[in-house]
Amino acid sequence: xxxxxxxxxxxxxxxxxxxxxxxxxxxxxxxxxxxxxxxxxxxxxxxxxxxxxxxxxxxxxxxxxxxxxxxxxxxxxxxxxxxxxxxxxxxxxxxxxxxxxxxxxxxxxxxxxxxxxxxxxxxxxxxxxxxxxxxxxxxxxxxxxxxxxxxxxxxxxxxxxxxxxxxxxxxxxxxxxxxxxxxxxxxxxxxxxxxxxxxxxxxxxxxxxxxxxxxxxxxxxxxxxxxxxxxxxxxxxxxxxxxxxxxxxxxxxxxxxxxxxxxxxxxxxxxxxxxxxxxxxxxxxxxxxxxxxxxxxxxxxxxxxxxxxxxxxxxxxxxxxxxxxxxxxxxxxxxxxxxxxxxxxxxxxxxxxxxxxxxxxxxxxxxxxxxxxxxx
Amino acid sequence: xxxxxxxxxxxxxxxxxxxxxxxxxxxxxxxxxxxxxxxxxxxxxxxxxxxxxxxxxxxxxxxxxxxxxxxxxxxxxxxxxxxxxxxxxxxxxxxxxxxxxxxxxxxxxxxxxxxxxxxxxxxxxxxxxxxxxxxxxxxxxxxxxxxxxxxxxxxxxxxxxxxxxxxxxxxxxxxxxxxxxxxxxxxxxxxxxxxxxxxxxxxxxxxxxxxxxxxxxxxxxxxxxxxxxxxxxxxxxxxxxxxxxxxxxxxxxxxxxxxxxxxxxxxxxxxxxxxxxxxxxxxxxxxxxxxxxxxxxxxxxxxxxxxxxxxxxxxxxxxxxxxxxxxxxxxxxxxxxxxxxxxxxxxxxxxxxxxxxxxxxxxxxxxxxxxxxxxxxxxxxxxxxxxxxxxxxxxxxxxxxxxxxxxxxxxxxxxxxxxxxxxxxxxxxxxxxxxxxxxxxxxxxxxxxxxxxxxxxxxxxxxxxxxxxxxxxxxxxxxxxxxxxxxxxxxxxxxxxxxxxxxxxxxxxxxxxxxxxxxxxxxxxxxxxxxxxxxxxxxxxxxxxxxxxxxxxxxxxxxxxxxxxxxxxxxxxxxxxxxxxx
Numbered sequence: 026x027x028x029x030x031x032x033x034x035x036x037x038x039x040x041x042x043x044x045x046x047x048x049x050x051x052x053x054x055x056x057x058x059x060x061x062x063x064x065x066x067x068x069x070x071x072x073x074x075x076x077x078x079x080x081x082x083x084x085x086x087x088x089x090x091x092x093x094x095x096x097x098x099x100x101x102x103x104x105x106x107x108x109x110x111x112x113x114x115x116x117x118x119x120x121x122x123x124x125x126x127x128x129x130x131x132x133x134x135x136x137x138x139x140x141x142x143x144x145x146x147x148x149x150x151x152x153x154x155x156x157x158x159x160x161x162x163x164x165x166x167x168x169x170x171x172x173x174x175x176x177x178x179x180x181x182x183x184x185x186x187x188x189x190x191x192x193x194x195x196x197x198x199x200x201x202x203x204x205x206x207x208x209x210x211x212x213x214x215x216x217x218x219x220x221x222x223x224x225x226x227x228x229x230x231x232x233x234x235x236x237x238x239x240x241x242x243x244x245x246x247x248x249x250x251x252x253x254x255x256x257x258x259x260x261x262x263x264x265x266x267x268x269x270x271x272x273x274x275x276x277x278x279x280x281x282x283x284x285x286x287x288x289x290x291x292x293x294x295x296x297x298x299x300x301x302x303x304x305x306x307x308x309x310x311x312x313x314x315x316x317x318x319x320x321x322x323x324x325x326x327x328x329x330x331x332x333x334x335x336x337x338x339x340x341x342x343x344x345x346x347x348x349x350x351x352x353x354x355x356x357x358x359x360x361x362x363x364x365x366x367x368x369x370x371x372x373x374x375x376x377x378x379x380x381x382x383x384x385x386x387x388x389x390x391x392x393x394x395x396x397x398x399x400x401x
Numbered sequence: 402x403x404x405x406x407x408x409x410x411x412x413x414x415x416x417x418x419x420x421x422x423x424x425x426x427x428x429x430x431x432x433x434x435x436x437x438x439x440x441x442x443x444x445x446x447x448x449x450x451x452x453x454x455x456x457x458x459x460x461x462x463x464x465x466x467x468x469x470x471x472x473x474x475x476x477x478x479x480x481x482x483x484x485x486x487x488x489x490x491x492x493x494x495x496x497x498x499x500x501x502x503x504x505x506x507x508x509x510x511x512x513x514x515x516x517x518x519x520x521x522x523x524x525x526x527x528x529x530x531x532x533x534x535x536x537x538x539x540x541x542x543x544x545x546x547x548x549x550x551x552x553x554x555x556x557x558x559x560x561x562x563x564x565x566x567x568x569x570x571x572x573x574x575x576x577x578x579x580x581x582x583x584x585x586x587x588x589x590x591x592x593x594x595x596x597x598x599x600x601x602x603x604x605x606x607x608x609x610x611x612x613x614x615x616x617x618x619x620x621x622x623x624x625x626x627x628x629x630x631x632x633x634x635x636x637x638x639x640x641x642x643x644x645x646x647x648x649x650x651x652x653x654x655x656x657x658x659x660x661x662x663x664x665x666x667x668x669x670x671x672x673x674x675x676x677x678x679x680x681x682x683x684x685x686x687x688x689x690x691x692x693x694x695x696x697x698x699x700x701x702x703x704x705x706x707x708x709x710x711x712x713x714x715x716x717x718x719x720x721x722x723x724x725x726x727x728x729x730x731x732x733x734x735x736x737x738x739x740x741x742x743x744x745x746x747x748x749x750x751x752x753x754x755x756x757x758x759x760x761x762x763x764x765x766x767x768x769x770x771x772x773x774x775x776x777x778x779x780x781x782x783x784x785x786x787x788x789x790x791x792x793x794x795x796x797x798x799x800x801x802x803x804x805x806x807x808x809x810x811x812x813x814x815x816x817x818x819x820x821x822x823x824x825x826x827x828x829x830x831x832x833x834x835x836x837x838x839x840x841x842x843x844x845x846x847x848x849x850x851x852x853x854x855x856x857x858x859x860x861x862x863x864x865x866x867x868x869x870x871x872x873x874x875x876x877x878x879x880x881x882x883x884x885x886x887x888x889x890x891x892x893x894x895x896x897x898x899x900x901x902x903x904x905x906x907x908x909x910x911x912x913x914x915x916x917x918x919x920x921x922x923x924x925x926x927x928x929x930x931x932x933x934x935x936x937x938x939x940x941x942x943x944x945x946x947x948x949x950x951x952x953x954x955x956x957x958x959x960x961x962x963x964x965x966x967x968x969x970x971x972x973x974x975x976x977x978x979x980x981x982x983x
Contacts, residue, residue, distance in 0.1 A: 101937070101938060102937050102938070102941040104941050104942065104943045108938070108941045108942050109476065109481070109938050109942065110942065111472055111473050111475060112475060112476070113475070113476055113479070113481030113482065113774070114481070117943075143927075146927075240937065242936075242940045242941070242949040243949070245947070245949075246949060246950065265943070265946070266946065269946040269947055270946060270947040272464075378943065379943055
């Protein structure tokens with residue numbers, strides 16, 4: 026009996042020891058993703074060209090190149106800017122900005138790992154480093170620049186909050202906030218649109234009832250059913266909904282002509298990494314410059330072969346190019362234009378089809394606000 | 402159901418067979434028997450007409466964007482799953498359908514149907530078509546089409562009923578023919594609809610798979626014993642869950658997993674040493690030493706979570722502890738001993754295999770994290786949540802009714818805490834806090850965290866259901882079991898638990914249905930389940946703007962179809978087990 030007891034204890038001990046032994050010798054952590062830069066030349070150029078960058082050490086740009094993919098935080102519920110197509114792939118204006126940066130940094134516009142973020146999650150995702158870049162219709166404000174630690178890239182879309190109401194109720198494009206006295210105005214909860222309309226209506230000295238819903242689709246259903254007299258959100262959202270949902274042309278009107286708020290939308294990166302911020306900024310500037318210089322995805326090869334002027338030559342990676350000095354490959358912006366297109370192309374592709382006009386977002390040379398520093 | 406009580410009595414008194422009453426006579430007896438009943442009937446009919454007409458004119462209104470639904474089928478089904486790898490999803494569905502076909506045959510679901518019943522079904526579908534045609538505020542093409550199909554089905558149904566008549570009442574159509582007929586019709590519809598050829602082919606293959614496996618099941622039942630076939634099928638169903646989601650859909654790459662250096666040696670060591678230990682413990686003469694050994698294994702199984710070691714060893718120690726605790730109870734004879742050791746070896750091999758698959762990175766290009774979405778994710782959450790919560794719930798129920806204060810207190814505390822908070826908070830808690838309770842090297846991804854949270858939540862409710870069943874068992878059952886010399890474990894496993902579970906089937910099915918719908922709350926932690934696809938993703942596509950109502954209505958129908966089928970299946974199970982008749 027005693028012998029058996031002893032044997033039992035020994036057997037158990039043997040088992041436990043095997044377990045611990047296996048624990049010592051085996052893998053203790055889940056295997057980390059093995060990353061091999063898929064493009065050797067990119068890595069080499071980077072190593073050769075970034076003396077200053079390499080010395081400061083640890084820029085996110087190098088990290089991304091080593092990783093081989095760009096982590097981009099996006100919206101999946103804003104038509105035209107960020108949504109999912111029938112196959113589940115992300116499409117939109119803001120998505121194309123991610124693709125452009127990936128094309129510039131990695132040479133491949135498809136090397137993006139998208140994360141769909143809600144408005145509440147986006148800044149946490151950026152500051153925690155789980156995304157490299159936020160491209161989710163984010164308004165550039167002082168507090169976000171300062172307190173929240175976002176470094177904003179150039180504004181890619183100038184928006185502004187407006188109101189939409191029924192022409193049948195006597196509104197026209199010349200109407201003002203004062204005409205909304207006593208109206209039920211609806212908007213989606215949890216964004217600055219609520220605060221903006223309240224402040225603007227107080228300033229106009231008009232009484233109104235504010236009703237909020239969880240998302241703008243529900244706001245619009247209530248507007249269509251007559252539960253809301255007017256709806257308010259960014260002008261881009263109103264125009265795109267007017268172009269698709271309006272029962273008959275002219276039924277709905279958008280006013281006031283001067284929006285009640287300024288909403289400069291653009292991508293952002295985490296503060297304190299100038300090298301990475303420059304790469305994002307110039308990927309966007311390159312798209313604007315390309316439109317200005319008449320370079321688009323269809324003629325970029327011809328333009329590269331025989332550049333009409335020095336700026337096109339430098340932009341597309343010819344002699345005296347400035348890209349390698351930024352830690353990018355010489356043909357970074359050629360890849361952007363070739364794979365994604367210039368600013369006007371992505372605007373047309375995603376926003377013009379929704380009925381949005383260039384307006385403020387025309388090039389400065391056409392009277393708009395879209396402007397890029399020179400490439401020299 | 403609609404027959405008044407009086408009618409039943411007169412029937413049993415006057416005629417042994419139900420007289421073949423015409424529609425007029427039926428209406429007079431059931432709808433217009435008294436003046437008051439006539440008024441009520443007319444009122445209700447008017448209400449139904451108004452409601453149905455409203456619903457139909459809503460559905461067929463011109464501004465409805467129904468084309469959004471078929472266009473986004475892939476999105477509803479799998480969300481962002483890579484298009485190039487869709488075969489994997491089809492294979493998954495095929496596995497489920499093959500098992501479903503086999504199960505239908507082995508459990509003899511449906512079996513046979515009478516021609517009259519078949520005719521009645523056809524007739525009612527036909528009447529529905531005619532009602533749509535009359536009441537719908539739809540384009541005339543749809544109305545004419547509905548009327549034509551309705552009339553054809555109605556006439557066919559009447560013809561079947563007439564031919565069947567009274568004399569052939571006993572004659573039956575085998576469910577096989579009905580199944581084939583339905584699949585033929587579905588096949589024709591699929592090939593008429595304007596969908597991709599690839600999808601058409603896949604759908605046809607799936608239908609054929611179902612029928613073939615049903616026929617195969619019929620053969621299997623004749624060859625092997627029913628009990629064996631059912632046991633094997635239950636095992637296959639349980640295995641199909643990890644196989645479908647972990648292996649087929651994830652496409653794991655095992656190159657980086659230390660199979661040869663860690664997994665294989667551990668598995669072999671556990672099979673040999675653990676098997677030996679269990680052999681000795683279940684021999685019946687281990688006595689005190691056996692209990693001591695079981696205690697040591699349990700302590701090791703719990704303690705190993707505090708020190709760093711491979712997950713496989715932790716899980717295998719847990720499994721060994723379970724086996725060690727059960728071995729003295731279920732062992733005794735040489736055959737039982739052999740069975741326990743075989744079961745142990747199979748458990749070790751299966752656990753090791755799935756742990757390898759779990760540690761492997763996914764081989765799907767360009768995707769990280771949660772690529773499972775849509776209806777696929779909803780099913781994963783509901784089914785795995787249910788499967789995991791079932792044993793936990795039963796253990797909690799037993800703990801709460803146990804006579805040992807420590808178990809009773811822990812179970813009661815757990816149940817009351819979890820039932821006292823909303824599921825959303827449990828999901829949040831699971832998403833943000835679960836990792837703190839686990840060893841540092843374990844990183845769960847969001848889907849696993851959601852499954853754990855749902856399972857833990859559902860277990861508390863399930864425990865209360867099962868406890869209700871346990872309490873409904875007469876004291877005599879316990880006393881009889883004790884008198885026969887059964888141990889507490891044997892009494893629970895063989896006498897009380899089966900009775901308790903049978904009597905609470907309706908409550909458990911209610912729990913399953915609400916669990917299935919509650920999975921939609923995972924949208925709050927960023928997972929793209931079916932409802933989120935229908936509510937947020939599809940209506941915000943530039944090409945589908947303004948389709949929120951259509952998309953939500955579609956989601957509603959899909960949820961309804963599944964929950965309705967679950968409740969029908971449970972009704973059948975109840976009838977088979979005689980719940981409510983004893």
